Amino acid sequence: MMRNLKAMLGARRGTNGRLHWTDVFTYFYLAFGVFLMFFPVVWLVLSSFKTPAGLVEFPPTFLPLSQVEVQVEGQKKPLPLFRAELEDGSVKDLAQIRRIGIVSQMVDPNDPDAKYKVPIDKREPIREFRMAWENYFDPLERFNFLGYLSNSVIVTVAATLVTLLINSMAAYGLAIYEFKGRNAIMILVIGTLLIPITVILVPVYLVVTQLGMVNSLWAVILPGAATPTGVFLLRQYMLTIPKDLIEAARMDKASEWQIYSRVVLPLATPAIAVLAIFSIMWRWNEFLWPLIVLNRSEVYTLQVGLNAFQGELDVQWHYILAMTVVTLIPVVLVFSFLQRFITTGIANAGMK
Amino acid sequence: MTDIRLKQVKKAYGSVEVIHGIDLEVNSGEFCVFVGPSGCGKSTLLRIIAGLEDVTSGDVEIDGTVVNTIPASERGLAMVFQSYALYPHMSVYKNMAFGLENSKMPRAEIDKRVTEAARMLQLEPYLQRRPKALSGGQRQRVAIGRAIVRDPKAFLFDEPLSNLDAELRVAMRKELAALHADIGGTMIYVTHDQVEAMTLADKIVVLQAGEIKQAGTPLDLYNKPRNAFVAGFIGSPRMNIIEAKVEAGEGGLILRAGGFGISIPAVADLEPGDSCSFGIRPEHLDMAPEGATADMTAKVTQTEQLGGETYLYCDTEGLPQITIHRPGQLAVQAGQDVALVIDRAQLHIFDAQGQTLANGVGA
Numbered sequence: 001m002m003r004n005l006k007a008m009l010g011a012r013r014g015t016n017g018r019l020h021w022t023d024v025f026t027y028f029y030l031a032f033g034v035f036l037m038f039f040p041v042v043w044l045v046l047s048s049f050k051t052p053a054g055l056v057e058f059p060p061t062f063l064p065l066s067q068v069e070v071q072v073e074g075q076k077k078p079l080p081l082f083r084a085e086l087e088d089g090s091v092k093d094l095a096q097i098r099r100i101g102i103v104s105q106m107v108d109p110n111d112p113d114a115k116y117k118v119p120i121d122k123r124e125p126i127r128e129f130r131m132a133w134e135n136y137f138d139p140l141e142r143f144n145f146l147g148y149l150s151n152s153v154i155v156t157v158a159a160t161l162v163t164l165l166i167n168s169m170a171a172y173g174l175a176i177y178e179f180k181g182r183n184a185i186m187i188l189v190i191g192t193l194l195i196p197i198t199v200i201l202v203p204v205y206l207v208v209t210q211l212g213m214v215n216s217l218w219a220v221i222l223p224g225a226a227t228p229t230g231v232f233l234l235r236q237y238m239l240t241i242p243k244d245l246i247e248a249a250r251m252d253k254a255s256e257w258q259i260y261s262r263v264v265l266p267l268a269t270p271a272i273a274v275l276a277i278f279s280i281m282w283r284w285n286e287f288l289w290p291l292i293v294l295n296r297s298e299v300y301t302l303q304v305g306l307n308a309f310q311g312e313l314d315v316q317w318h319y320i321l322a323m324t325v326v327t328l329i330p331v332v333l334v335f336s337f338l339q340r341f342i343t344t345g346i347a348n349a350g351m352k
Numbered sequence: 353m354t355d356i357r358l359k360q361v362k363k364a365y366g367s368v369e370v371i372h373g374i375d376l377e378v379n380s381g382e383f384c385v386f387v388g389p390s391g392c393g394k395s396t397l398l399r400i401i402a403g404l405e406d407v408t409s410g411d412v413e414i415d416g417t418v419v420n421t422i423p424a425s426e427r428g429l430a431m432v433f434q435s436y437a438l439y440p441h442m443s444v445y446k447n448m449a450f451g452l453e454n455s456k457m458p459r460a461e462i463d464k465r466v467t468e469a470a471r472m473l474q475l476e477p478y479l480q481r482r483p484k485a486l487s488g489g490q491r492q493r494v495a496i497g498r499a500i501v502r503d504p505k506a507f508l509f510d511e512p513l514s515n516l517d518a519e520l521r522v523a524m525r526k527e528l529a530a531l532h533a534d535i536g537g538t539m540i541y542v543t544h545d546q547v548e549a550m551t552l553a554d555k556i557v558v559l560q561a562g563e564i565k566q567a568g569t570p571l572d573l574y575n576k577p578r579n580a581f582v583a584g585f586i587g588s589p590r591m592n593i594i595e596a597k598v599e600a601g602e603g604g605l606i607l608r609a610g611g612f613g614i615s616i617p618a619v620a621d622l623e624p625g626d627s628c629s630f631g632i633r634p635e636h637l638d639m640a641p642e643g644a645t646a647d648m649t650a651k652v653t654q655t656e657q658l659g660g661e662t663y664l665y666c667d668t669e670g671l672p673q674i675t676i677h678r679p680g681q682l683a684v685q686a687g688q689d690v691a692l693v694i695d696r697a698q699l700h701i702f703d704a705q706g707q708t709l710a711n712g713v714g715a
Contacts (some may be wrong), residue, residue: 244437247404252451252498253425262450266441 041328048321049131055317065127070095073112082106082123086116093126094118135322139309145323147298148305152284153330155220155301160279162225164272170226171234171268172260176246186235189228201292208293219293220286220301227282230275237271238264273338280334284327302327353380354415354505354538356401361410363396363562370396371562373410378506378540378555383532385541387549387585388559394542395510397559401540402508403427414505430499431508434515436491438483438498444470445479448498462501469497472534489520496531506538513548525551546586550574558582580706583631589663589675591700593631600624607701610670612648614694616713619701627704634663634677636698639690646691650674652684666690 012023047055049064069078072095079095084106086092094106094116104123108114139145174186204223213219241264249259265272287303294300300308306323309316356378363371371393378384386394399405401412403424411418419427430451438447445466452462470476473493483491492512499507512528513521529552532539543549549556550570557567558581566578570586577583583591596609605622606613607630614630622628640646650666653673664676664684676692684690701710 242435242437244433244435245439247424248431248433248437248439248498249450250404250424251402251429251431252502253454254450255425255454258454263439 044321044328045325048135048318048325049133050135050318050321051132052316052318054132055321063129064131066130066132067125068128070109072107072109075107075112079107079109081109081126082118083126084116084118084123086118086122092116094123096123132318135318136326139319139323143305143308143319144297145302145305145326148300148302149326151217151299152302152327155217155286155290156280156283156330158217159221159225159283160276162221163227163230163279164276166226167230167275168234168265168268168272169260170231171238172264174231175235175238175241176259176264186232189231192228197288201289205292214293215296215299217294217299220283220290223289224282224286227279230279233275233278234268234271237268241267277335277338281331284331355380355382356506356538356540357411357413357416358397358401359411359413361397361400361412362408363393363400363405364408369408369562371400371408374562374564376557376564376567378538380538381536383539383541383552383554384557385543385549385553385555386557386559387543387546388565389585390544392559393562394544394559398431398508398510398540398542402429402431404431428505429508430502430504430506431510432495432499432512434511436483436495436512436515438491438494440483443480443482444475444486444494444497447483447494448501451498451502465501465503466497469500472500472531473497488516489524492516492524493527496528500531500535504537506540509539509541511542511544513543514545521548528552547588550586556586558585560585576708576711577700578708580629580631580702580708583700583702583708587633589634589677591631591633592637592672592674593629593702594671594674595627595629598622598624598626598628610648610668612668614647616696616699616701619710619713621703622701622709628709629702629704629706631700631702632694632698634675636695637674637676638678638693638695639682640693644693647694649689649691652686652688652690655682655684655686657681664690666692 012026013020046062046064050061051064051066054061054064054066068081070081071078075095075097079097081093081095082104084092084094092108095109097105097107097115099105099120102120104118104120106116106118106123108116170189174182174189208214208219208223213222245263245267246259249263254262285303286301287307290301290304291307294304297305297308302323306320306327309319309323358374358376361371361374362369374397386397388394396405400407403419403422403426407420412420414427414429439450442450448466448469449462452465466479467476470479473496475490475493475497478486478490478494483494486494492515495512509528513524516524525548528541532552541548541552553570555567556570556573558565558573560581565585566573566582568576573582573586577586580593584593594609596607596614599606599608599613601613601615604615604617605619605624606615607628609630648668650668652664652666654665656663656665659681660679662678662680662682662684664678664682666674666676668674674692676690696714697712699710699713700708701713703709
């Protein structure tokens with residue numbers, strides 16, 4: 001395993017330890033790709049551990065650093081610590097009490113009675129590496145983010161299950177049976193892709209209201225359950241399942257339901273996995289529709305909850321970043337789990 | 353035991369009729385082979401019997417009951433597909449058990465039947481394997497096993513050996529014959545390979561363009577073909593069929609073809625001036641002995657010496673290539689002229705429409 005990995009990572013065209021120019025090019029290109037893909041994510045994760053002050057700092061720092069604070073006798077709050085250059089040229093670690101204009105009033109933490117006045121360009125904040133875990137814990141505790149999280153999980157899981165069931169059944173009908181107008185129906189299904197969601201937003205909202213589903217998670221789960229993309233994806237895959245297999249199952253006295261559930265579904269696993277990944281990502285990241293139909297904070301999903309940090313005047317970036325990381329985790333987990341099912345060519349293994 | 357009867361079965365796709373009214377009886381326990389060139393409708397006919405295709409008109413009867421509207425799953429037949437159609441996601445055991453599970457058979461009975469079939473087909477070591485881990489011959493046996501465990505009214509085979517290599521095909525052919533002798537069910541077998549047909553069948557049905565050209569025992573078809581198509585199709589290598597003009601001769605007729613005339617006794621319905629064709633199988637053509645009168649002479653263009661037998665391919669002016677098949681080894685080389693005699697008792701004569709006028713004429 002490790003040797004394979006090493007061989008794969010170290011693969012190159014040049015021989016005898018020399019690099020062919022294509023090796024250089026390839027590694028450069030790949031490194032660039034990795035940078036392009038991962039830098040925003042890494043930046044996001046690191047930034048999510050920064051304090052609000054650290055976030056707005058310019059120039060920005062890469063690692064989450066925060067200023068060291070000390071408790072000084074006679075002062076109520078902890079004070080930020082600076083390394084100040086005094087008039088006599090000596091350098092001392094001082095805590096700042098307050099700043100007046102371009103002068104800062106400082107105190108020696110070891111000697112609370114010794115006060116200094118230092119110009120602000122003569123002091124340098126002392127910083128340490130510190131992860132602002134409160135970015136994560138505060139929203140989870142104070143803003144009921146765990147509730148949002150569980151709503152999101154319920155919506156995603158339920159919607160994905162319903163989507164897979166309905167779409168695979170529709171795809172089965174459109175792929176396995178031959179009847180007049182089959183292609184016309186398929187075109188009709190795909191044709192609905194041409195209608196943008198914004199156009200049907202109001203009609204669907206009216207339907208959802210009539211059904212009394214506003215402010216219930218079903219309002220998010222049901223309307224998008226049948227997706228033309230999913231039907232198309234599964235149907236095209238099912239078309240590749242050899243007809244002989246279906247007929248063999250018919251000869252084997254299988255009912256249509258058994259053919260669907262015991263022959264076609266297992267053979268369509270790669271396509272189902274792809275659709276599952278899509279569905280999970282769509283549902284997890286869905287924002288506009290939940291925002292419209294979910295108005296009470298008890299039924300908020302994560303994405304809608306995140307929006308709450310974005311006030312008109314004040315955007316709480318540290319919470320948004322931290323909660324964005326939280327919303328990323330399940331997608332990453334799902335993808336790494338399901339991607340191994342995306343292997344094609346299983347359906348033909350029993351033929352010939 | 354099951355007999356299957358087709359009555360005036362027709363099948364059309366849209367306005368194109370592909371099966372033109374077929375009457376056929378397959379008796380209980382019979383091994384019946386449908387043979388014909390590709391596109392002759394033999395597979396369609398099999399699928400009609402299986403219930404995978406509907407008939408356009410006519411009746412399919414199984415054991416005296418018309419089954420036209422009964423779906424494939426209810427007809428109680430088992431089919432082995434050309435592609436085997438094994439379920440790739442199931443083990444060999446599951447593949448064989450699938451049909452039984454669908455008919456709600458108790459576990460113990462399923463187990464008994466699958467084990468029994470696996471023993472019979474020598475599949476016991478592979479029961480837990482997936483089809484992709486099996487060789488072609490093993491997959492073929494699983495497909496047959498899947499049919500056997502069902503204990504069906506009849507077995508339908510759709511070109512089951514065409515995906516195997518030549519050696520395996522011969523071996524599987526023998527196994528199939530043994531299987532039929534062993535379980536004795538009614539079997540219908542589709543193939544385009546006439547050797548398979550000859551070796552396996554109790555009854556061969558030769559189809560062409562959606563019509564039965566002749567049905568009968570293998571030797572019947574070989575000895576007494578009813579028309580030029582069957583004569584050409586059955587037998588390997590093909591019968592030499594040569595077009596000729598009929599002329600009057602002394603005490604009979606002369607078949608004039610190219611530069612040669614072959615004298616034959618009078619044949620019913622054949623008059624001087626008619627066009628006809630005559631057929632002679634490669635094995636019924638012989639070299640004329642020294643001094644005897646030859647029917648024709650030909651130049652050998654190619655020889656195939658197989659040791660035990662010899663094939664000669666000859667050209668004569670104005671005639672199609674003539675094939676000669678002789679047992680043993682012949683000292684004949686390409687480019688040499690050979691004089692040939694035709695065994696009159698094995699000469700087939702067809703009229704201009706290809707219908708047989710005589711299978712063998714008196715010497």
